[in-house]
Amino acid sequence: MVAKTETSALPECWKALDECLNAGIDRVILYGPSGIGKTYAGMTLGDVEAGAFRLVCTEDMTNLDVTGGFMPNGKGGFLWLDGSALKAWKGNGTKGGRLIVDEVDKASGDVFATLLAMLDSPESASWEHPETGEVVKPLNGFSAIMTTNIENMGELPTALADRFPIRIRIDAPHPSALLRLSPDLREYAVRMADAGDDRISLRAFIALDKLRASVGMERACSLTFGHRAKQILDALKVDGIR
Ligand SMILES: Nc1ncnc2c1ncn2[C@@H]1O[C@H](COP(=O)(O)OP(=O)(O)OP(=O)(O)O)[C@@H](O)[C@H]1O
Ligand SMILES: [Mg+2]
Incomplete structure (x- = not known):
């Protein structure tokens, strides 16, 4: 059980975020001006004891960043490395962690489909390792916070935004x-x-x-x-x- 935060002295936006996280909401979009503390909040607030894993979205990102892929192991072979979303699903091995999808509006078309799958409701979400066939599901406790500077959530792809019904505009530093x-x-x-x-x-x-x-x-x-x-x-x- 994670200690609940004292919310009374907080600016409204941070109070709202605390209330949502304390209530067990596990999908939140934080939007608003740059450099105000959205990413920091995603990495640190609420239950992040099983780890916080950051996925910074860019036009050049690939599924390797999201789910993982084979990388040279330095000995002429290849080694599988988990991407941020899969790491967050696995958390600390017994409990799911936090995925921070940073600058989500910058994600390229290719990864959107993968992001949709990885952010699906826990009952439907599953991922199959391409080589071993191992099926991975998000562990209990997995949560995701997306951040963006865009002000109009209507600009986000509908299917992705729909997975995140709670959107909080951060307008004050914590x-x-x-x-x-x-x-x-x-x-x-x-x-x-x-x-x-x-x-x-x-x-x-x-x-x-x-x-x-x-x-x-x-x-x-x-x-x-x-x-x-x-x-x-x-x-x-x-x-x-x-
Ligand atoms: N609660 C906090 N405690 C200490 N430092 C903080 C806190 N919140 C933010 N900061 C610091 O303020 C700076 C800006 O925070 P952050 O990167 O989270 O902003 P952001 O809203 O994600 O900005 P951008 O939209 O440009 O990504 C960082 O250096 C961060 O470490
Ligand atoms: Mg940020």
């Missing part, structure tokens, strides 16, 4: 992410996380915070934000951040 920043930057980071075109990601704040300690705020802004540096430096000054 309080635990803010703890990585110096206290004076936290409030500003919250305000800028979902500020449309002016948005500043957590990644940028983490870099800025680190840089300013050694090169000073002005240079840190210039290195982190390029042509936006002056505008952001002025805004930071207004907030008393130096």
Whole structure:
């Protein structure tokens, strides 16, 4: 049994995710602005004690990334390596793990069919090893979280989206992410996380915070934000951040 998270002090989006995970929901799409903590949440929140396995979707990915394939073993032969989805199905051997399907909108047509099969309901899902004929099914506890930056879920292929009825737009950094920043930057980071075109990601704040300690705020802004540096430096000054 995994401890339930205290949800009262959380921003609404994180509260919603906690409620869903605590209720046993095992398919969730996290969408929203870049660098706000969707992937980190997928890798860490809820029951991930049997392992979290990340599948980063790109146009060039193949089924090797999803289910696995034969790779040279360095001795002239080949060795089967499981892909991320199969690893998550198997989890720790007794319990299924978490699959994070990152940037799902970027997956190519070829792998979509495989993803559909691997994300099917546990009763229907099964996969056959091409050489040994071994039939694998997802172990109890297998869960999947997909992440994307697209705002309109209608842009995802219907069959895939249909497997994920719960979709949560992440519009605020998690309080635990803010703890990585110096206290004076936290409030500003919250305000800028979902500020449309002016948005500043957590990644940028983490870099800025680190840089300013050694090169000073002005240079840190210039290195982190390029042509936006002056505008952001002025805004930071207004907030008393130096
Ligand atoms: N709860 C957290 N605790 C500590 N660090 C965090 C937390 N959430 C996010 N981070 C850090 O913030 C950065 C951005 O997080 P993450 O990669 O999860 O964003 P994302 O929403 O998936 O972005 P993208 O849409 O670009 O993939 C990472 O460096 C990550 O380690
Ligand atoms: Mg991500």
